[in-house]
Amino acid sequence: MKSGDARAGSCDICDVRERSICMDLDPRAMQQVEKTMARRTVAKHRAILSEGEPNDSLYIVLRGSFRLSKLLEDGRRQVTGFIFEGDFLGVRQTDQSAYTAEALEDSLVCCFPHKFLDEAAETSPGVKDRLIAKGQTEYHKAQDHIVLLGKKTAEERVASFMKTLAEAVGEERGGGFVEAPFSMSRQDIADYLGLRLETLSRTLSALKKKGFIDSVTRKSVILKLEL
Amino acid sequence: MKSGDARAGSCDICDVRERSICMDLDPRAMQQVEKTMARRTVAKHRAILSEGEPNDSLYIVLRGSFRLSKLLEDGRRQVTGFIFEGDFLGVRQTDQSAYTAEALEDSLVCCFPHKFLDEAAETSPGVKDRLIAKGQTEYHKAQDHIVLLGKKTAEERVASFMKTLAEAVGEERGGGFVEAPFSMSRQDIADYLGLRLETLSRTLSALKKKGFIDSVTRKSVILKLEL
DNA sequence: CGAGTATTTGAAGATCATCAACTGTCGTGG
DNA sequence: CCACGACAGTTGATGATCTTCAAATACTCG
Numbered sequence: 001m002k003s004g005d006a007r008a009g010s011c012d013i014c015d016v017r018e019r020s021i022c023m024d025l026d027p028r029a030m031q032q033v034e035k036t037m038a039r040r041t042v043a044k045h046r047a048i049l050s051e052g053e054p055n056d057s058l059y060i061v062l063r064g065s066f067r068l069s070k071l072l073e074d075g076r077r078q079v080t081g082f083i084f085e086g087d088f089l090g091v092r093q094t095d096q097s098a099y100t101a102e103a104l105e106d107s108l109v110c111c112f113p114h115k116f117l118d119e120a121a122e123t124s125p126g127v128k129d130r131l132i133a134k135g136q137t138e139y140h141k142a143q144d145h146i147v148l149l150g151k152k153t154a155e156e157r158v159a160s161f162m163k164t165l166a167e168a169v170g171e172e173r174g175g176g177f178v179e180a181p182f183s184m185s186r187q188d189i190a191d192y193l194g195l196r197l198e199t200l201s202r203t204l205s206a207l208k209k210k211g212f213i214d215s216v217t218r219k220s221v222i223l224k225l226e227l
Numbered sequence: 228m229k230s231g232d233a234r235a236g237s238c239d240i241c242d243v244r245e246r247s248i249c250m251d252l253d254p255r256a257m258q259q260v261e262k263t264m265a266r267r268t269v270a271k272h273r274a275i276l277s278e279g280e281p282n283d284s285l286y287i288v289l290r291g292s293f294r295l296s297k298l299l300e301d302g303r304r305q306v307t308g309f310i311f312e313g314d315f316l317g318v319r320q321t322d323q324s325a326y327t328a329e330a331l332e333d334s335l336v337c338c339f340p341h342k343f344l345d346e347a348a349e350t351s352p353g354v355k356d357r358l359i360a361k362g363q364t365e366y367h368k369a370q371d372h373i374v375l376l377g378k379k380t381a382e383e384r385v386a387s388f389m390k391t392l393a394e395a396v397g398e399e400r401g402g403g404f405v406e407a408p409f410s411m412s413r414q415d416i417a418d419y420l421g422l423r424l425e426t427l428s429r430t431l432s433a434l435k436k437k438g439f440i441d442s443v444t445r446k447s448v449i450l451k452l453e454l
Numbered sequence: 455c456g457a458g459t460a461t462t463t464g465a466a467g468a469t470c471a472t473c474a475a476c477t478g479t480c481g482t483g484g
Numbered sequence: 485c486c487a488c489g490a491c492a493g494t495t496g497a498t499g500a501t502c503t504t505c506a507a508a509t510a511c512t513c514g
Contacts, residue, residue, distance in 0.1 A: 070374050078377040098367045128355050135362045140325045142369035143307050147297050149376035150305040150421035194377035
């Protein structure tokens with residue numbers, strides 16, 4: 001066991017605890033979590049949920065990021081969302097997962113079987129409420145995505161995406177700029193925005209020329225805070 | 228009080244009971260529903276939920292249909308969904324409704340304050356589970372909508388919509404045809420599909436020419452069952 | 455019947471997609 | 485450490501789809 005994982009079994013060092021469901025659990029349930037809790041590493045490009053396959057656990061992303069996608073019969077792929085640290089995966093138990101969730105980089109998740117959550121919910125009513133709330137958040141994001149795809153131009157889509165990414169994972173740099181790292185490829189972003197790779201690339205160049213983007217590489221983008 | 232409403236106060240004649248949450252309620256709660264239940268008529272084009280405004284009740288559509296929409300700052304409108312008999316509106320209590328819900332025709336809803344549902348949930352645990360399940364259904368529909376907008380051509384969008392509509396409200400006619408009534412305008416459909424009115428109209432004509440659609444009027448469409 | 459609105463159709467133009475070539479980046483191995 | 489190969493991303497030229505603007509037709513309601 002590597003040194004980084006030595007204390008991995010303890011919830012004390014969990015970074016996302018306060019955003020998570022653990023704070024809803026009563027002390028007894030929390031002890032149970034400490035004991036049975038399973039962390040799981042997910043290697044880059046590995047799926048943790050697969051479209052059409054059953055899902056019986058809720059995963060909380062501790063480190064890394066994921067890509068949610070759906071496939072059309074003929075192979076066209078739509079990326080329906082990206083998931084970052086602190087976010088949830090598989091909020092509900094399902095016979096058929098609605099989408100595939102694949103790690104964009106080597107990632108670490110904390111695993112809560114829904115069976116366990118159902119039991120915990122009996123003594124900790126906040127658990128189900130939090131799941132409902134998370135489900136609502138997912139739904140709102142989906143609605144915003146629908147507006148983006150249905151009504152926005154290529155430039156608006158790319159700008160919206162960069163802004164959202166900056167809000168999710170960006171870090172402030174000097175002079176009113178934010179830097180947001182990419183864990184996803186251009187193709188992933190294009191598939192998320194309903195555009196072709198080439199259109200995305202051209203649009204990024206255009207936004208840079210217009211000064212909205214300061215610099216953009218394979219790894220990250222630096223953009224203006226406002227707008 | 229008109230004759231049609233004479234027994235409107237009774238749940239006995241409710242058409243959507245078995246699809247609804249009432250079956251999850253224990254007898255005592257059900258009595259409570261019978262007593263406090265509020266039905267509400269919603270006139271054509273009236274909003275029952277408004278984007279940005281709080282919502283404190285769950286509505287079950289008994290008669291009629293609704294249009295869900297979101298507005299972009301500059302007034303562009305995206306229709307994010309349509310709601311028919313037996314469907315739910317305002318599944319969760321919110322400070323800010325994510326969308327506007329407007330009646331497409333004179334409609335009738337049954338109203339359950341979330342406060343009431345929370346109380347009922349204490350003795351009828353099935354209630355929250357059903358709400359979670361309904362939320363999930365909404366989310367899945369949103370995901371399918373995302374795929375439609377992100378990856379499908381105009382013709383595929385229109386065909387998908389007609390098929391979905393037929394499944395939701397269609398009635399079989401002879402010879403492998405279904406008839407689905409429209410309660411929404413062409414503009415509503417176009418705003419749902421991320422197309423312009425004119426493109427929708429042209430595409431409908433094209434589908435008719437191809438034989439996928441038998442006939443289409445302002446009021447209804449008749450289409451082939453398969454495909 | 456007639457005014458007003460909804461829908462369809464036509465012609466021209468814009469945006470985005472496609473096909474193709476080029477450039478940059480990363481990792482590997484000499 | 486540099487060179488090479490492979491892949492990721494950018495740029496260019498052309499074309500298709502969908503939009504826009506405009507006009508005609510159909511439908512609805514008083």
